[in-house]
Amino acid sequence: MRAVHRRYLREFIPAMAGYVGLILGSVYWLKLGHPSGYWRALIALLPVLPIVLVMRAMVRVIRDSDELERRIELEAVAIGAMTVGMVFFGAGLLAGADVIALTGESVAIWVLPALCASYGLAKCWAIRRYR
Amino acid sequence: MTAALRPSLRDCLLVALVYVATVWASVWLLRHPLVGAATWLRTLIVLVPVLPMVVAIRTVVKIVLAGDELQRRIDLEAIAMAALAVGIGSLTLSLLMVVKVVDISGRTALVWVLPVLWVGYSLARLWAARRYR
Numbered sequence: 467m468r469a470v471h472r473r474y475l476r477e478f479i480p481a482m483a484g485y486v487g488l489i490l491g492s493v494y495w496l497k498l499g500h501p502s503g504y505w506r507a508l509i510a511l512l513p514v515l516p517i518v519l520v521m522r523a524m525v526r527v528i529r530d531s532d533e534l535e536r537r538i539e540l541e542a543v544a545i546g547a548m549t550v551g552m553v554f555f556g557a558g559l560l561a562g563a564d565v566i567a568l569t570g571e572s573v574a575i576w577v578l579p580a581l582c583a584s585y586g587l588a589k590c591w592a593i594r595r596y597r
Numbered sequence: 598m599t600a601a602l603r604p605s606l607r608d609c610l611l612v613a614l615v616y617v618a619t620v621w622a623s624v625w626l627l628r629h630p631l632v633g634a635a636t637w638l639r640t641l642i643v644l645v646p647v648l649p650m651v652v653a654i655r656t657v658v659k660i661v662l663a664g665d666e667l668q669r670r671i672d673l674e675a676i677a678m679a680a681l682a683v684g685i686g687s688l689t690l691s692l693l694m695v696v697k698v699v700d701i702s703g704r705t706a707l708v709w710v711l712p713v714l715w716v717g718y719s720l721a722r723l724w725a726a727r728r729y730r
Contacts (some may be wrong), residue, residue, distance in 0.1 A: 472726040483686075489692065496696040510693045521678055528674055533666060540673040544646045547656055547702035547718075552650045552709035556620050558707030560643065565626040571629050574691035577710055578684035585680070 470530040477523035484516035534596060541592040546585030549576070602696045616649040667729060674725040679717030683710065 492509050495501070501509055528536065554577070560566045623642045631639060661672050687710070693699045 472717075479616045489681065489688075490719055491648055493692055493696060496698075506696065507693070507698050510696060510698050511689065514685070514689060517681070520685075521681060524677055524681065525674055528670070528677060536670060537662070540661060540669055540676070541658055543673065543676045543680060547676055547683075547714055548654050548657055549650070550680075551714045552653065554707045554710035556646050556650075558704055558709075559620045559624050560627075561704040561707055563628045565624070565627050565643070566640075568707065570701035570703050571691050571694045571701050572699070574687045574694060574704035577687035581680050581684045 470527060474523055474527040477526070478520060480518045481519035481523060485513050485520065488513035488516065538589065538592045538596060541595075542585055542589035545588035546581060546594075549584045549588070550580045553580075609660060612649050612653040612656055616646055616653055619646040619649055646719055670711065671725045671729060675718050675722035678721040678725075682717050682721075684715050686713075697712060 492512050495509055496506060528539065531539065554573070557566060557568075561568060623645050626642050627639060631642060661669065664672065687706075690699065690701070690706075694701065
């Protein structure tokens with residue numbers, strides 16, 4: 467593993483761990499019904515803070531990657547994001563036509579896993595193309 | 598914009614229109630004439646918009662890769678940040694829904710993913726372009 471990727475993991479893992487910790491903590495706290503009013507929204511949004519660190523780690527790894535790596539990443543992330551966006555949009559129209567029925571919660575919780583899976587598959591394809 | 602990119606952008610717009618038209622057509626068919634049709638036929642109709650979607654993705658990738666190294670760098674930062682922000686934002690939103698802070702229907706959530714990704718990408722691109730100026 468190159469030094470740039472090691473640094474990325476060093477920055478990414480604690481930030482994600484912080485995110486997961488804050489998510490679990492804030493949901494637990496809110497489910498107990500402790501804060502009220504605007505405090506509930508503030509506590510619920512607390513996990514967004516470590517995401518700034520995740521984004522910073524990502525920007526730094528992109529900046530320090532070589533040209534081929536950046537090209538592969540660009541193809542993968544563009545294909546992944548577009549696929550997810552269009553599939554969700556199509557599904558939204560189908561939901562509007564009562565062909566499928568989903569709750570807002572189930573949709574929102576699946577956006578990130580769908581983006582990650584789509585990006586992963588697109589990256590495998592892009593790596594094979596440039597081999 | 599370079600002259601070489603203009604036909605690609607035109608293709609992209611055309612494919613996006615075809616995509617929207619096929620989605621609307623398939624939704625209309627499923628709601629009206631094919632309400633009680635066989636499952637295989639309904640599934641086939643649902644999958645029709647996938648074809649223009651594949652062409653759209655190819656076109657967008659072609660446009661993005663046609664840029665020079667700096668543009669590709671800016672695009673990569675922008676798309677990656679937008680995708681991550683939308684993914685994490687959605688996860689946070691789902692938690693807000695679990696604790697009843699907000700309430701959004703499934704249909705609204707589905708339809709808004711693509712526009713939010715697009716707006717996120719545009720804003721992140723402006724930020725990234727300023728950084729490299």
